[in-house]
Each structure stands twice: as C-alpha cells, then as structure tokens.
Amino acid sequence: MDEVLRVRDLHKRFGRGPSAVQANAGVDLDVDAGQVVGLLGHNGAGKSTLVNQVVGLLRPDSGTITLAGVDAVADPDAARRLASVQAQANVPITGLTPRRAVELVGRIRGGRTADVRARTEHLIAALDLGPWANTPAEKVSGGIARLTAFAMTAVVPGRLVVLDEPTNDVDPVRRRLLWSQIRALADDGAAVLLVTHNVREAERVVDHLAVLDQGTVLAAGTPAELTAARSGHLSLEVDLIPGRQPHWPEGSTVVDRGHLRATTTVPAAQAAAAVQWAGDEQSAGRIERYALAPTSLEDVYVDLVATTEEHAA
Amino acid sequence: MSTATLAPVATAQRPLAVRLADSWAQTGLLIQWQLRRSAQSLPLLVLVQILLSVATIAGYGLLVGHPDHLAGLYLATGAPTVALITVGLVMTPQAVSQSRTEGSLDWLRTLPVPRGLFLVADLTVWTLIALPGLVLGIIAGAIRFDADLAPTWWLVPAALIVSLTSAAVGYAMASMLAPTVAQLMSQVLVFVVLLFTPISFPADRMPDWAQNLHAWLPLEPMAQVIRAGLAPHDFTVPGRSWIVLGVWCLAAVVGAGSALRKRG
Numbered sequence: 001m002d003e004v005l006r007v008r009d010l011h012k013r014f015g016r017g018p019s020a021v022q023a024n025a026g027v028d029l030d031v032d033a034g035q036v037v038g039l040l041g042h043n044g045a046g047k048s049t050l051v052n053q054v055v056g057l058l059r060p061d062s063g064t065i066t067l068a069g070v071d072a073v074a075d076p077d078a079a080r081r082l083a084s085v086q087a088q089a090n091v092p093i094t095g096l097t098p099r100r101a102v103e104l105v106g107r108i109r110g111g112r113t114a115d116v117r118a119r120t121e122h123l124i125a126a127l128d129l130g131p132w133a134n135t136p137a138e139k140v141s142g143g144i145a146r147l148t149a150f151a152m153t154a155v156v157p158g159r160l161v162v163l164d165e166p167t168n169d170v171d172p173v174r175r176r177l178l179w180s181q182i183r184a185l186a187d188d189g190a191a192v193l194l195v196t197h198n199v200r201e202a203e204r205v206v207d208h209l210a211v212l213d214q215g216t217v218l219a220a221g222t223p224a225e226l227t228a229a230r231s232g233h234l235s236l237e238v239d240l241i242p243g244r245q246p247h248w249p250e251g252s253t254v255v256d257r258g259h260l261r262a263t264t265t266v267p268a269a270q271a272a273a274a275v276q277w278a279g280d281e282q283s284a285g286r287i288e289r290y291a292l293a294p295t296s297l298e299d300v301y302v303d304l305v306a307t308t309e310e311h312a313a
Numbered sequence: 314m315s316t317a318t319l320a321p322v323a324t325a326q327r328p329l330a331v332r333l334a335d336s337w338a339q340t341g342l343l344i345q346w347q348l349r350r351s352a353q354s355l356p357l358l359v360l361v362q363i364l365l366s367v368a369t370i371a372g373y374g375l376l377v378g379h380p381d382h383l384a385g386l387y388l389a390t391g392a393p394t395v396a397l398i399t400v401g402l403v404m405t406p407q408a409v410s411q412s413r414t415e416g417s418l419d420w421l422r423t424l425p426v427p428r429g430l431f432l433v434a435d436l437t438v439w440t441l442i443a444l445p446g447l448v449l450g451i452i453a454g455a456i457r458f459d460a461d462l463a464p465t466w467w468l469v470p471a472a473l474i475v476s477l478t479s480a481a482v483g484y485a486m487a488s489m490l491a492p493t494v495a496q497l498m499s500q501v502l503v504f505v506v507l508l509f510t511p512i513s514f515p516a517d518r519m520p521d522w523a524q525n526l527h528a529w530l531p532l533e534p535m536a537q538v539i540r541a542g543l544a545p546h547d548f549t550v551p552g553r554s555w556i557v558l559g560v561w562c563l564a565a566v567v568g569a570g571s572a573l574r575k576r577g
Contacts, residue, residue: 055423059576076576081425089416095350104349108342108424110335158425 002033004159004191005054010063012049023049025215027063031160031191031208036182038202039195040301041212047195048088050212051162054193055083068159084109086153088164088195090145098140098148099124099133106155116155123151126184127177142169150178157190164195179205199298209297211304218304223297230295234266236274238281239288246286249277255303263299266292339426343434351438358404358442366396366450370457373513380458384514386547389454389462390540391513393447397472398506398535400443401479403499405435409487410495428573432484432566440476447472451543460544468542474562475535481565482531488572512536531561 007029014021023046031037041047052058054065056076065072065079072079093101099120106116124133129151132144140148146169153161163182167175183205186192196202202209203223210220219226238246240260248254252264266274271292278290348355369392380388412418421431455462487495506512509523510532516524527533534554541548 056576057419057422077425077427080423083423085423087416087420087423089420091420092415092417093350095352096346100349104342104346105424108339108346108426110339110425 003030004033004068005029005031005193006064006066007050007054008064008066010050010053010065011061012046012053012058013061022215024053024060024063027212027215027217029193029210029217029220031193033159033189033191034186035207036186036192036194036205038206038209039193039212040197040199040202040209042197042305045212046215047212048164051085051164051193051195054160054162055080055085081110082158083160083162084153084156084158085162086149086164086166090142091149091152093137093145093148096137097134098129098137098144098151101137101148102151102155105152109156111156119155120151123154123181126181127151128174143171143174146170147174147178150181154181154185157185157188159191160193161185161190162193162195165197166194167196167198167201175201199301200296203297211301213305219300226300227295227297230265230300232268233295234268234271234274235263235293235295235299236266236278237261237263237291237293238278239290241286241288244286246281249274257302260288265295336427336430340430340433340437343426343430344437347434347438355442359445362396362400362443362446363449364446365399366393366446367453369395369507370450370453374457382460383547385458386460386544387515387540388513389451389458389460390543391536392454393450393543394475394512394536394539395507396446396450397443397475397539398479398512398532399503400439401476401481402483402502402506404442405439405480405483406487406495406499408435408439409484410492413487414492422573429570431573432481432569435484436477436480439480440473443476461546462543463545465542465545468539471538471542474558475538478531478535478558478562478565481562481569485565485568485572488569488575506532510536529557531558531565534558534561 007027010024010027011022012024014023025046027046027050029037029039029050039047039050049058053060054067054072056072056079060073067079067082070078070082091101096104102120102123103116106120107113111119124130127147127150129144129147132140137145137148146166150163150166153163166182167178170178179201182192182194186207194202194206206223208220208222209226211218211226238261240246240262242260248264252266254262254264256262275292278287278292281287282290351358370389373388373392377384377388409418412421422428451462451464454460483499486498490498509519510530511519511524511527512532512535516527516533519527534550534557537548537550537554538558541550
C-alpha cells in the first residue's frame with residue numbers, strides 16, 4: 001500500500017535536568033493511504049507532542065518523520081502542505097460563521113473556489129450542520145464548533161489528515177455522522193491519523209491501532225490482532241451495589257474498574273454458566289446489573305496501560 | 314460520494330510564478346480571515362486610533378498653548394507619528410499575545426502558508442486600522458497649529474516603512490516574550506514613545522545620553538521621516554536616519570519571521 005506517514009525512533013524531551021519530561025521515547029508509527037490509524041493513549045502519553053512534530057511546530061530531538069517521501073523534520077513547510085490537522089483545542093472562529101470559516105480555510109489550503117464551495121456544502125449536509133451553518137460562531141455550542149473544526153480540516157484534506165480528539169463534545173447522533181466522514185476521508189485516499197481516548201467508538205472505524213504510553217508504543221496492530229490473545233473469551237461486566245460483595249465464581253480474576261464497576265473474563269464455552277451465576281447474584285441482591293460482551297479493545301487498552309503503571313509504581 | 318480533493322504532492326517543484334500567485338491569493342484570504350474575525354472590534358479599534366490621534370493634538374494644544382511656527386510643526390507632525398507607532402508597538406503585541414493565549418496562533422501555524430505571509434497579512438490589517446486615525450490626526454494638527462503641511466509623494470512608502478518596522482518589532486516582542494510580559498512591555502512603550510522620544514519636540518531638548526541612545530533606536534528616524542514627508546520645506550531626513558531605520562526594519566522583519574518559524 002501507498003505509505004504516507006513513516007515515523008521512526010522519534011525522541012522528544014521537554015525541559016532539562018530532573019524535571020525534564022520525555023514526551024516521546026522512541027516512537028515508531030506508519031500510516032498508509034486509505035488507512036485510519038488510531039493513536040490511543042491517555043493524557044500526557046505523548047500524542048499531541050507527536051502530532052506537533054509531524055507538522056513542524058516542534059522539532060524532534062532525534063528520529064525521522066517522512067511524509068509522502070518528504071523529510072518533515074528538514075522541510076516543515078513541505079510537510080504542512082501535505083498534512084491537514086484538527087487540533088485538540090478548538091480553533092477560535094468568533095466573527096465567522098461555520099460555513100464561512102470552512103470555505104475560507106479551504107481556499108487558504110489552496111482549493112479552487114468552486115470545489116471548496118461544493119465540498120463545504122457536502123460536509124455541512126453530511127455532518128448535519130445545516131441549521132448552524134450561518135450562525136455566528138460565538139453562538140454555537142461546543143459540539144458544533146468541534147464539527148466545524150473537523151470540516152475545516154477535511155474541506156481540502158492533505159495526503160495525511162490528523163484528527164486530535166475529533167468527537168469531543170459532539171452529540172451521539174452527529175458523532176455517528178462524523179465517524180462515517182472520517183472513514184470516507186480514508187476511502188477517498190487520505191491517510192488518517194486519529195488521536196483519541198474514545199477506544200470504544202474508534203474500534204469500529206480504525207484499520208490499525210497504536211497504543212502510546214509514557215512516550216512509547218506499547219502495542220500496535222489491527223483491532224483483531226490486539227484482541228486476539230483474548231479470543232474465545234467474553235467479558236462479564238458487573239455493576240456493584242454499595243456495601244454488598246458478590247460471591248464471585250471460584251477461580252475468576254476480578255478487575256475493579258472503579259465507580260462500582262467490576263469485570264471478569266469468562267471462557268466463551270462457559271457463557272451460559274456465567275449468565276446463570278449473574279442472574280442468581282442479581283436475584284440475591286448482591287449485584288445491580290450485568291452484561292456479557294466480547295472482549296473489547298477498551299479492555300485490552302486498559303489492561304495494557306494498567307500493566308505499565310503497575311511496573312512504574 | 315464525497316468530493317475530497319487531496320492536496321497536490323509535488324509542491325517543491327512548482328514554478329516561481331505559481332508560488333507567487335498562490336502567496337498573493339493566500340495573503341488576501343488571511344487578511345479576510347483576520348478582518349472578519351475582528352469584525353466586531355474593528356470599528357472600535359479604528360475609532361480609538363482616531364481619538365488617540367486627534368486627542369494627542371488637542372492635548373498638545375492644552376500643554377503648550379500657542380507655539381511658534383517650528384514648534385507647531387513638530388506637534389502637528391508628531392501626533393500622527395505617535396499614533397502610527399503605537400499601532401505597531403502596542404496594539405500588535407496585544408493582538409498577538411491574545412491569539413497566542415486563545416490558541417489561534419498555533420492553529421494558524423499548522424496551515425500550509427509560508428510563514429512570512431502571516432506577517433504581511435497582519436501588518437496590512439494593522440496598517441488599515443491605523444490609516445483613518447493617521448489622516449485625521451494630520452488634518453487636526455494642521456488646523457490646530459496652523460501648520461502649512463505639504464505632504465510629498467514618498468510620505469506613503471515612508472509611512473509604510475514606519476508601520477512595518479514598528480509592527481514587526483511588536484510582533485517579534487510578542488512572539489518571544491511571555492504574553493503577560495509582552496502586554497506590560499507594550500504599556501511601558503506607550504509612555505516612552507509619547508513623552509521621552511524626540512517625536513513631537515526637537516532632539517536637542519533631551520539630555521546628551523538620551524540623544525545618544527535615540528541615535529541608535531528606530532523611533533527618532535521614524536519621526537524624522539514622517540515630519541519631512543509632511544513638511545518637506547522645513548525638514549530633511551539625515552542619510553544616517555534612513556540607514557538606522559532601514560537596518561531596524563530589516564532586523565525586525567527577519568526577527569518576526571524567525572519567531573514565526575521557531576520550533577520548540
């Protein structure tokens with residue numbers, strides 16, 4: 001496949017001495033044309049630092065970034081012509097309407113007026129922004145502003161499209177529309193790097209994933225590859241009742257997820273027994289609710305990150 | 314389904330003419346972006362500039378009463394100079410600091426726009442804002458101090474150089490210093506420009522050390538250029554001043570440009 005972004009052994013440290021923070025500690029990452037690659041990791045994992053180096057706002061300490069064959073570290077101007085970025089923070093567009101902002105950015109990005117206008121209309125319709133398209137930006141909600149920022153990025157997409165938490169603040173209905181537009185960007189040939197915490201929703205859209213923690217890639221692969229180690233297993237999620245202890249089945253490993261939630265892994269063959277157990281516990285008033293689900297990417301992600309934190313501690 | 318058009322790939326090999334045409338179009342669009350974004354505060358900013366410029370004339374009048382011909386010329390030409398410099402040294406850093414704080418500067422920097430164009434677009438916007446105040450200040454000064462001004466053709470490029478230099482210094486200052494420090498600096502500079510710079514009075518009224526200092530700063534040459542451009546029969550610009558101003562202009566533009574290109 002056509003390789004667009006190639007990051008190798010990227011290091012970036014902020015500050016000096018004992019208070020220095022190693023934001024990226026040897027990151028490797030590839031995004032091909034037509035692919036949506038999810039970059040998962042919690043706050044401070046080094047995601048935004050990575051993105052800012054790709055578009056030349058930060059200079060790496062060492063390592064290489066190649067963008068469609070261009071050395072992005074040596075030629076940040078060329079890198080910016082090849083990439084479009086939706087930043088994590090919303091772009092202030094007070095004084096403009098969503099439609100005007102999207103059109104202006106499209107033309108600044110070098111799109112032809114007629115193309116930009118058509119593409120803007122397409123995005124406004126596809127994201128259901130019509131009712132807000134001509135409203136002054138200071139009067140639109142955070143979710144609409146977020147969708148506008150996405151449209152500003154997608155109006156004339158680069159070979160690489162970087163989306164940093166694009167679904168934040170977006171309502172559930174428009175969120176689905178947004179995911180399908182993100183997928184469409186890749187289907188039209190762009191390489192999409194999707195930075196997110198929202199593991200559950202991203203799982204359905206991404207082709208490939210990289211989990212970033214403390215500046216390094218902990219795991220990378222397709223969603224199926226990452227969950228493969230747990231195939232044949234189901235996840236039993238239980239909502240606990242304050243002050244009550246369920247009688248867990250013998251030999252089960254229970255993970256406390258906090259906020260009165262706990263999960264345990266069940267072999268698929270014993271699903272019926274697990275449901276029987278959970279039903280009994282619920283009748284006995286020892287658990288509130290339960291759900292049996294295939295092992296999700298979120299489970300894998302939480303385990304991966306939790307393991308390193310235990311090591312760190 | 315959708316009509317996404319991917320950005321062109323072979324950008325480095327584009328001919329110069331194409332790149333120039335693109336830059337021209339992008340500058341226009343950036344100016345449009347900045348003007349529309351500040352559409353609400355724009356009339357107020359222009360008004361403040363006009364008031365500042367005209368009020369300086371009125372205030373000078375109160376301070377000195379009825380000055381002689383030469384002093385009148387200094388005051389009449391000094392007020393618009395102060396207004397012009399204030400835009401660059403005070404309002405530009407405040408605007409840049411604000412856009413840094415609200416995060417729009419970092420976003421703008423991710424756009425595929427040559428760094429210098431941001432500077433050109435911003436300077437154009439600020440010069441446009443300063444223009445009405447400048448013109449009205451000149452008229453007010455001519456009337457109040459009965460000054461026989463005879464603006465020359467080169468006043469326009471001279472005013473542009475003054476505006477460019479002061480705005481570029483302000484830009485560089487705001488990009489390099491922390492936003493709060495930059496705001497404070499700009500407040501201090503208002504006083505320096507208004508009262509302690511030979512703009513509205515002859516330099517020989519200042520102590521020697523201050524005269525020597527101003528010989529190397531761009532402010533006195535700025536005043537000389539505007540003064541001589543407005544009243545060419547009474548004043549000339551020393552060659553040295555052109556050089557000092559030119560060097561500052563170049564250094565400030567290079568400094569502001571490299572501040573925009575800086576990668577942390």
